[in-house]
Amino acid sequence: MRAAVLHEIGQDKLEVLDDIEAVGFGPGKVRLRIRATGLCHSDISAMNGVLPQPAPFIPGHEGAGEVLDVGDGVTGLSAGDRVLVCWLPACGACPSCKRGQTQLCLAGFMNAGTPNFKRSGGSSDVFGFAGTGTFTEEVVVGAGCAVPIPDDVPFEIAALIGCGVTTGLGAAINTAQVEAGSSVAVIGCGGVGISTIQGARVQGAAQIVAVDPVASRREAALRFGATEAVSPDEFADAKQRVTAGEGFDYVFEVVGKSATARTAYENTRRGGTLCIVGAGAMDDNFQVNMFELFFDEKRILPSMYGGGDVLRSYERAIALWRAGRIDLESMITNRVRLDGINDALDQMRTGESLRTCIEL
Known part of the structure; x- marks a missing residue:
């Protein structure tokens, strides 16, 4: 499949490859088909080394799409479900989660150091940014990273809600x-x-x-x-x-x-x-x-990831958007296909666009 890859930290251009495979599918995991992803400044910060991230890696953590397959033990998700990607899922059992501070749960970070992609033929491992990596057509993530969304929420809107x-x-x-x-x-x-x-x-x-x-x-x-x-x-x-x-x-x-x-x-x-x-x-x-x-x-x-329970925050954002209290459509000032990602990066760096939506 196609994906945009940064080979070394400090490079300012991504290479769009067509020999990437999503790996790691199994119990507790889901395979997603990404339909839209946002280009966030955190992706640029990871590329230039401001945020720690092993390379080579696929940027992107604001994604939305459809469930292709679910692993053993996964409940509440089925093939065909529309979901957004939560890059910091809560485990529900750690001290932060028990205190209601799920945005401080470190369980999601534990997966960030494990490659979830590879080049075809197994020639090299490739990481996904923040344990996800949504600048790609498919990704395998933990079931907690896939949050169901209502049918009336477009993929590009859901992607924005996933982080920014x-x-x-x-x-x-x-x-x-x-x-x-x-x-x-x-x-x-x-x-x-x-x-x-x-x-x-x-x-x-x-x-x-x-x-x-x-x-x-x-x-x-x-x-x-x-x-x-x-x-x-x-x-x-x-x-x-x-x-x-x-x-x-x-x-x-x-x-x-x-x-x-x-x-x-x-x-x-x-x-x-x-x-x-x-x-x-x-x-x-x-x-x-x-x-x-x-x-x-x-x-x-x-304020880390909005300073509150992210699932409740997603629901609130959707409710405010439906009621016309917040405008999310107008935030997407740049829409590109994956092949146009480097031009979108340049526009993001110069401030020409508030947010880019990459459609896959």
């Missing part, structure tokens, strides 16, 4: 718990940032300031619910104008860099909330001094 939408909405709703009437700033307005903006709007924020260096993303942020959109150089003026210089009630960092996290901290009011949503590098350290940490009493809240 859930992450952004959850940051505003679950983690920060944005209060109605509050002031919000969102730094970084790609797909996850746009979802964060929509989450803040759903929560009833009065002012939502979008901050991004790319003009097209600022324009998009206004369409998705931001009350104004500014470049990083204009952020200080927006803080003064919107909050009389006090700082925002909530600031979301959706970039994954210590420099923007520091900017976010400085633009959060005393007693306000800084929410870290972006996934950054292990050697990029965010610093605050002990006096300001004590004196300003700002809450610093990291």
